[in-house]
Amino acid sequence: MQTFDEIVTLMSARGLRVTDQRKTLAKLFSEAIGYLSPKDVYDHMGKTYSGLSFDTVYRNLRVMEELGVLEQVMFEEGVKFKIHCRENDHHHHMICLGCGKTYPIKFCPMDQTNVPTDFKVIRHKFEVFGHCKACAEEEQVQGGE
Amino acid sequence: MQTFDEIVTLMSARGLRVTDQRKTLAKLFSEAIGYLSPKDVYDHMGKTYSGLSFDTVYRNLRVMEELGVLEQVMFEEGVKFKIHCRENDHHHHMICLGCGKTYPIKFCPMDQTNVPTDFKVIRHKFEVFGHCKACAEEEQVQGGE
DNA sequence: GTGTATGCAAAACATTTGCAGGATG
DNA sequence: CATCCTGCAAATGTTTTGCATACAC
Numbered sequence: 001m002q003t004f005d006e007i008v009t010l011m012s013a014r015g016l017r018v019t020d021q022r023k024t025l026a027k028l029f030s031e032a033i034g035y036l037s038p039k040d041v042y043d044h045m046g047k048t049y050s051g052l053s054f055d056t057v058y059r060n061l062r063v064m065e066e067l068g069v070l071e072q073v074m075f076e077e078g079v080k081f082k083i084h085c086r087e088n089d090h091h092h093h094m095i096c097l098g099c100g101k102t103y104p105i106k107f108c109p110m111d112q113t114n115v116p117t118d119f120k121v122i123r124h125k126f127e128v129f130g131h132c133k134a135c136a137e138e139e140q141v142q143g144g145e
Numbered sequence: 146m147q148t149f150d151e152i153v154t155l156m157s158a159r160g161l162r163v164t165d166q167r168k169t170l171a172k173l174f175s176e177a178i179g180y181l182s183p184k185d186v187y188d189h190m191g192k193t194y195s196g197l198s199f200d201t202v203y204r205n206l207r208v209m210e211e212l213g214v215l216e217q218v219m220f221e222e223g224v225k226f227k228i229h230c231r232e233n234d235h236h237h238h239m240i241c242l243g244c245g246k247t248y249p250i251k252f253c254p255m256d257q258t259n260v261p262t263d264f265k266v267i268r269h270k271f272e273v274f275g276h277c278k279a280c281a282e283e284e285q286v287q288g289g290e
Numbered sequence: 291g292t293g294t295a296t297g298c299a300a301a302a303c304a305t306t307t308g309c310a311g312g313a314t315g
Numbered sequence: 316c317a318t319c320c321t322g323c324a325a326a327t328g329t330t331t332t333g334c335a336t337a338c339a340c
Contacts, residue, residue, distance in 0.1 A: 017314050017319060038304080053322045058305060060320095074221050078304085094264055103264070109254030109271055118278035119239055119248070126254055127270045133263035162294060162339050183329080198297045203330060205295090223329085 002083055004030040007069050014067065024048050025060050029070060034100020035080035092126040098135025147228055149175040152214050159212065169193050170205050174215060179245020180225035237271040243280025 007026040008018055016022070024045050029036070036044070042057045061081055064070040071084045082102070085091070092105040109126050131139060152171040153163055161167070169190050174181070181189070187202045206226055209215045216229045227247070230236070237250040254271050276284060 012315095015319095019314070019320060021321075051322080054304090055306075055323085056321055074219055076219050094260065094266075096264075097267060103261075105258060107254070107258055109252070109257065110273070112254065112257060113250060113252055113273065115239065115273065115275075116248075118281070119241075119275055120281045121239075121273055121275040122242060123275075124273045125270060126272075128255070128258065128260065128266055129268050129270075130260075130264055130266040136263070136265045160294095164295060164339070166296075196297080199329090200298085200331075201296055 002030060002069060002086065007064075010067060010069065016063065016067075021045070021049060021052065021056055022060055022063075025057075025064065026069075029064075029081070029083050032082065034096065034102060035073060035075070035082045036100075037078060037080050041081070092128075094128040094130065096132040096135050097129050098131050098138065101132055103132075147175060147214060147231065152209075155212060155214065161208065161212075166190070166194060166197065166201055167205055167208075170202075170209065171214075174209075174226070174228050177227065179241065179247060180218065180220070180227045181245075182223060182225050186226070237273075239273040239275065241277040241280055242274050243276050243283065246277055248277075 004023075004027050007030060008023065011018055011022060011026075025041065027048075028041065028044050038054070038057055038061060041061065042052065042054055045052050045057065061070065061072075065072055065081070068084055070081045072079055072081055074080075080100075085104075087104060089106075090108055092108065094103040094105055096102070105126070105128065110121070110124055115121055130136075149168075149172050152175060153168065156163055156167060156171075170186070173186065173189050183199070183202055183206060186206065187197065187199055190197050190202065206215065206217075210217055210226070213229055215226045217224055217226055219225075225245075230249075232249060234251075235253055237253065239248040239250055241247070250271070250273065255266070255269055260266055275281075
């Protein structure tokens, strides 16, 4: 997790202007638990910053992705963003469908996968979805399936 | 891979009408090698069937997904479809970035993944992207990276 | 013939872009 | 005060929906 200050410093170092919108965005993602869709971001930011426009959200999401602060992932429901993982070693994620919180998986299935020699692997994706302890309990209380 | 005839029979059995558009769609997917986006489908079908509309493509993609004939997968570039895998046992895919052709991976990483007892796994995704023999050779000839 | 599927048009939604005014460094 | 960023509006792309007509059964 990168802190708000680190993000602001990085933006500044790259010659980008530190506007209120960007500060709000940096604060949101530095504190956010899971993945956020552009709409989530717009809604959350709207609370702090009224008169915000959607295009600024998109623009800044892209800026922060190019900065390396955010990472974009495609889910069934669409694009989502979160703070770029800091773990220096390769890893995957368990993702809670309730709160969106992620947990690292150190194990990489590529080590175990028998790839034919004539298939040139470029990238891979391994994600586990489910409910974390808190969200699983909540499900149970509500009698969800 | 399901054959054209099987798809048509299934549609008919479910009380769906076997229209030219649906036949063309069934033929396209029964012969298609990899994943197709709605636009791909529209373009391919347009060749056989002029005066086709986009909404019919979408409607029928959804119909055939509900039928269990097609499966939908979300990629970075958007939604794509392919014939539903027939393999009766659980498996994953290697997907060629060139031609979209898929190859089954029998190995499932979930067996090896150490999931904490308080995380309730619901589903998982494991995909390997790369180039198949033919597409890798083509890349090389063209001097691609 | 009856009812479903299609095509058209328009709506709904997501994302991008041009431009003038405003804020940042 | 020069430039970059923002907000507005409009454009673009994708997917959905309403409705009259056409087609499958």
